[in-house]
Amino acid sequence: MSDSTSPQSSPPLVRIVILVILGIGIGAFFYFDLGHYFSLETLKANRDSLRAYTNENGVAAAAIFILVYIAQTGFSLPGATIMTLTGGFLFGSVMGTLFVNVGATTGATLAFLAARYVLRDWVEKKFGDRLETIQAGFAQNAFSYLLTLRLIPAFPFFLVNLVSGLTRVSPGTFIGATSLGIIPGSFVYTFAGQQLGSINSLTEIASPPVLTAFTLLGLLALMPIAYRKFAKKNAS
Numbered sequence: 095m096s097d098s099t100s101p102q103s104s105p106p107l108v109r110i111v112i113l114v115i116l117g118i119g120i121g122a123f124f125y126f127d128l129g130h131y132f133s134l135e136t137l138k139a140n141r142d143s144l145r146a147y148t149n150e151n152g153v154a155a156a157a158i159f160i161l162v163y164i165a166q167t168g169f170s171l172p173g174a175t176i177m178t179l180t181g182g183f184l185f186g187s188v189m190g191t192l193f194v195n196v197g198a199t200t201g202a203t204l205a206f207l208a209a210r211y212v213l214r215d216w217v218e219k220k221f222g223d224r225l226e227t228i229q230a231g232f233a234q235n236a237f238s239y240l241l242t243l244r245l246i247p248a249f250p251f252f253l254v255n256l257v258s259g260l261t262r263v264s265p266g267t268f269i270g271a272t273s274l275g276i277i278p279g280s281f282v283y284t285f286a287g288q289q290l291g292s293i294n295s296l297t298e299i300a301s302p303p304v305l306t307a308f309t310l311l312g313l314l315a316l317m318p319i320a321y322r323k324f325a326k327k328n329a330s
Contacts, residue, residue: 112212119169132166132173134296137180141290148184155184160197167201168208170252174198175296178280182287190284191277198280199273202255206268209259217256236263237271244275251276 123129130136137144148155163177177197181190209217232239240263243249258268286299293299 109212112208116169116208116213119165120171123169123171129172132176134176134179134293137176137183138290141183144180144184156189156193159184160193160200163194163197164201164204167198167252167255168204169201170205170255174251175283178283179287179290179293179299181280182284183290184287185284187281187285187288190287191280194280194284195273195276198251198276199269202251202272203265203269205252205255206259207265209256211259213256214260217260232258232261232263236261236267240268240271241275244272245278247279 159177159181163174163181165171166173166177178190178194181194184190185193240254240258243254244251283299286293
């Protein structure tokens with residue numbers, strides 16, 4: 095399975111508008127030091143008020159959570175881990191995973207589209223040395239390769255979003271592989287969020303056994319590519 099969607103540039107005015115929005119969003123995040131809200135300490139310090147608001151305003155709380163997650167992921171800002179823990183703490187592991195999936199997939203798609211149609215030159219300049227290998231992987235089996243990148247935690251989420259926009263992978267394939275690939279990791283962190291009081295460090299969650307399990311899942315997703323190569327070799 096491969097994709098033939100060719101990245102193109104958007105009209106100049108559209109590019110300018112989107113670049114201004116991105117600049118304002120990222121600039122505001124760092125200027126107002128909003129990053130300190132995305133910390134384990136801040137989450138634990140405000141857990142009672144967050145839980146009280148969620149209990150009283152369930153639908154609004156879920157909507158706000160999803161919108162914040164979309165913004166955080168769409169602008170490629172730090173804080174995804176804390177957001178996922180918060181989802182588990184406030185909504186439970188099942189609903190938290192669902193809300194995280196909606197927010198992360200939507201935000202990732204926005205970043206993917208921005209990289210494809212607006213930020214292409216910048217992303218190529220910044221990460222050009224990593225593109226050749228990724229391009230080759232997408233050419234063989236876009237869905238399996240992207241699914242592997244999502245499952246293995248060694249590949250930064252935001253970087254996969256940006257670099258994928260420079261490949262020929264279709265938006266549909268990107269959305270499907272992203273949504274499916276982030277489920278295991280999201281569930282692990284939302285489940286951990288339910289035990290927020292006992293967590294003292296994020297490294298306690300990302301333990302070697304957990305990281306190994308993700309890696310094995312990622313390698314399993316590459317099986318279609320390996321089988322295809324094996325079958326082709328035997329047929330020749």
